[in-house]
């Protein structure tokens with residue numbers, strides 16, 4: 001039986017940094033070559049990063065990606081890796097896979113190529129384009145119409161790109177029809193809670209359908225709101241997991257596989273969905289001395305809270321680093337939200353790069369100030385106090401505000417103070433709002449909602465509590481100081497904008513609120529369905545109305561890591577100006 005050593009590079013790419021990403025490909029290929037790999041693979045759109053959004057519509061960017069691919073092929077050969085086939089994702093054009101003489105280069109495509117002996121040996125494009133949730137690929141790309149198969153050391157390897165596995169038809173049955181011995185899919189699949197279980201089931205099912213071993217190579221890292229959790233998987237055609245990479249970590253997964261020999265005659269013709277087989281034999285590679293060594297490791301899965309927390313850390317770290325910052329700034333109230341954000345920030349960029357500011361007003365309780373200072377001591381973040389009372393008094397002398405206007409002024413003075421320190425010292429401001437608050441508009445525009453990035457904007461308040469407890473327990477289990485003061489977790493949440501204020505003055509208990517919001521926001525259920533699930537009709541109407549009328553606030557909120565199936569970003573697009581009110585039509 002022929003044997004292949006695969007090098008599956010579960011790595012990050014930076015959107016728009018074509019030269020830097022090409023450099024990564026060279027560096028990781030060098031490592032793979034040193035490990036005796038026979039076939040090297042990189043994630044979907046490795047060369048450009050993913051998703052490139054409207055950059056795909058700009059010719060200069062598409063052409064830069066296409067020419068970088070050709071240069072990269074030459075560079076790999078110059079560096080001595082020419083005999084090693086390298087599969088790399090890039091942004092291409094519709095005629096790349098099948099050039100048509102005398103015709104323009106065509107529409108943008110989500111492509112991958114096999115680089116070998118200094119040349120682009122094969123190019124192909126994603127056949128199934130995702131166009132739901134956060135994906136808009138019909139806006140940018142036209143689908144690929146070939147079934148790519150490469151023969152490497154006597155094994156026929158069929159190739160696919162991400163969504164090609166998620167939809168029926170196309171490349172999975174195509175791989176079976178082409179008689180492939182291995183199906184290799186390169187991916188950039190954004191994180192959502194529990195998606196690893198869905199992916200595993202999918203990959204198992206598709207391996208059975210393809211009738212061969214299936215290798216699913218994932219991207220890791222983050223881009224704006226999307227987190228890529230890794231989770232590279234290899235399964236046999238019976239669905240047995242033979243390798244699984246760790247979550248949230250860059251890694252070259254080396255895997256030795258015994259695979260069926262390809263038939264003497266290369267497959268040809270059309271297969272599922274009319275895909276035309278594009279077969280390339282990568283001949284005459286020297287057969288290096290080979291002994292199976294990497295039989296596959298199955299990394300332990302993180303439990304649910306650890307996984308969500310890992311996603312928040314990965315998302316924030318990538319945002320800070322990829323945008324050229326080193327440090328972050330947070331208003332510390334002593335409450336749970338800012339405390340969790342601070343803990344995530346310390347894990348993401350190191351406590352030495354986290355700056356916290358306590359900004360007490362006349363209504364700030366002693367325990368709040370004490371809890372903020374305690375958080376700073378526990379984590380080691382940089383801490384200072386800037387009282388807002390003198391600024392508040394100056395405004396009040398000029399404006400004589402009352403009620404909500406007076407309350408919100410405190411929040412806005414804190415926002416201005418944070419942005420002023422950000423400008424002066426170069427830290428980016430983190431907005432501490434959670435998903436429950438964002439849903440019902442429980443935050444002050446240009447006040448506590450200022451910031452560059454909202455690390456917990458897709459985390460419901462009940463999960464905020466759970467994650468805080470989990471993070472403290474994880475620290476205690478390792479003999480470290482738990483970062484979050486117990487008092488920040490146990491006291492009733494309060495905005496402290498007027499004497500004795502608590503969140504439950506304006507909102508239902510978070511347990512109830514979050515369950516209703518999950519039905520409305522995450523599952524798009526209507527008022528009647530939610531009431532039928534056993535919730536008070538009046539309460540449901542109020543929560544839904546608050547949610548509908550807060551769209552304008554959400555649109556002005558900073559980006560932040562998506563951890564749910566439906567975050568307040570590209571996943572949920574609603575009109576701001578919108579007269580539709582759930583339930584009114586049945587009243």
Ligand SMILES: Nc1ncnc2c1ncn2[C@@H]1O[C@H](COP(=O)(O)OP(=O)(O)OC[C@H]2O[C@@H]([n+]3cccc(C(=O)O)c3)[C@H](O)[C@@H]2O)[C@@H](O)[C@H]1O
Pocket residue numbers: 404408411412441442443444445446447448495497506552
């Ligand atoms: N459809 C629409 N499109 C565009 N703008 C719209 C709008 N509707 C109102 N607006 C504007 O929005 C303004 C109202 O929004 P905004 O100024 O935010 O004020 P508002 O939402 O009225 O008040 C802020 C709420 O957040 C609560 N809160 C909770 C937790 C923390 C904090 C904190 O600050 O630390 C605050 C606070 O207790 C209060 O209930 C209006 O004055 C109007 O200018």
Ligand SMILES: Nc1ncnc2c1ncn2[C@@H]1O[C@H](COP(=O)(O)OP(=O)(O)OP(=O)(O)O)[C@@H](O)[C@H]1O
Pocket residue numbers: 330331332333334335336337338339357358359360361364414432448492493494495496503
């Ligand atoms: N006294 C304060 N000093 C510094 N920042 C503050 C202060 N009060 C409020 N903030 C900022 O405004 C944000 C919103 O306040 P809010 O009370 O909603 O959240 P929290 O205090 O973190 O959590 P909780 O809702 O559990 O009290 C805080 O997270 C914090 O960033």
Ligand SMILES: NC(=O)CC[C@H](N)C(=O)O
Pocket residue numbers: 044130161162163164166187188189190
């Ligand atoms: N990049 C892609 O094609 C991703 C789509 C796929 N359904 C996923 O979420 O994993």
